[in-house]
Amino acid sequence: MKGAAGRALILGVCGLGLAGCDTLSSMNPFNKNDTYKPEIVANAPAEEIYNDGLGRVQKGDFEGAAKKFSSLxxxxxxxxxARKGLIMEAYATYEGGLYEESITASRRYLxxxxxxSDAAYAQYLMASSYYDQIPDITRDQEKSERAILALQELIQRYPNSEYVADAKKKIQVASDQLAGKELEVGRFYLQKRNYAGAINRFRTVVARYQTTRxxxxxxxxLTEAYMAMGIVSEAQTAAAVLGHNFPDSPWYKDAYALLTKGGVEPREDSQSWISKAFRGVPQVGQKTG
Structure with missing residues (x-):
């Protein structure tokens, strides 16, 4: 609204003896002549808010509890x-399945x-929030990778924490998930006769996830892919390492049968990357001392 038209409308509202302007003025809550007084609400005692949050946790109202803890x-x-409320907010959101919110609260606490004393627990909650979101191997495994990083950080920063033992178990499971994803893609490449692509995937499992199933x-x-490419010495090494570390494995029986069908037997080349990758590495079920 511009110019004379706008001014005319304003004058029209306030015309007729300024009656309209008086009406508008009376609507202003901050008018000096008005009896309006802003209401000041006092904060509830911190202990009361905290206990209210605990009560909601006990009732399973984790989202409501988190809001109470956050208000502190x-x-x-x-x-x-405020400190106690923040760690409890991280806990309540985790228990309520609000994993991203728990990660945020845990990170803020850290x-x-x-x-x-609760820093290790905050790290554990953050790692567990990633861990509990790990999907099946057919989907993207970003959460598995993030879980492993957070769990490793827990072990490194808080080696005496009561959460270390569980963190190590979770790392094993998450690593198994990542290895499974690499295998899935490798099998796809192998089926498509993209042997180089398949070998790269299987190599990742052997080099990075040796303690997984x-x-x-x-x-x-690897024995299959190398034989298909005519790289017999690497195929022999893969089978030999498999037989040495897992002599009762049905996978070793398959690898052995494949080699003998090609007129060769398992034989380890100590200079092969496969042989070097397995030196001094404990396998699944093997005690580390």
């Missing part, structure tokens, strides 16, 4: 209650309180 930081910033199949698949 807003109402009592930089206090001990940034704000890295040297406190998938390493046996990866070695047998």
């Amino acid at each position: 930081d807003k109402q009592y910033p930089y206090s001990e209650w 940034q704000s309180y890295p040297n406190t 998938h390493v046996e199949e990866a070695l047998e698949r």
Whole structure:
């Protein structure tokens, strides 16, 4: 609305003895002549808010509990209650399946309180939030990778933590998942006779995920791929390493049969990358001392 038309409308509203302007003025809650007074709501005691959050946790209202714990930081910033509320917010959101929210709260805790007694627990909650989102091997495994990184950081930063033992188990499971994904893609390439692409995938399993259950199949698949490419010495080494580490494996029987069909037997070349990759590495079920 511009120019004279706009001014005319304003004058029209306020015309007729300024009655209209008085009406508009009376609607202003901050008019000096008005009796309006802003209501000031006092903060509830921090302990009361915290206990309310705990009560909601016990009832299974994790989202409601998280909101209560989060409010402590807003109402009592930089206090001990704010710290306790933040770790409990991370816990409540994790228990409620709000994993991204738990990751955010855990990360905030670690940034704000890295040297406190609950820091290891915050790291564990963050890692577990990634871990619990790991999908099946047919889907992207970013969450598996993030879980492993967070769990490894827990072990490195808090080696005496009570969560270390569980972290190691979770790392094994997540690694197994990543190895399974590599195998799935490798098998696809092998089926399509893209032997170089298949070998790269199986090599990743052998080099990075040797303590997973998938390493046996990866070695047998390497035997297949190398034989198909005519690289017999590497095929022999893959089968020999498989037989040495997993003599009772059905995958070794398949690899052995494939080699003998081609007129050769398993024989390890100590200079092969396969042989070097397995030196001094404990296998699945083998004690590390």
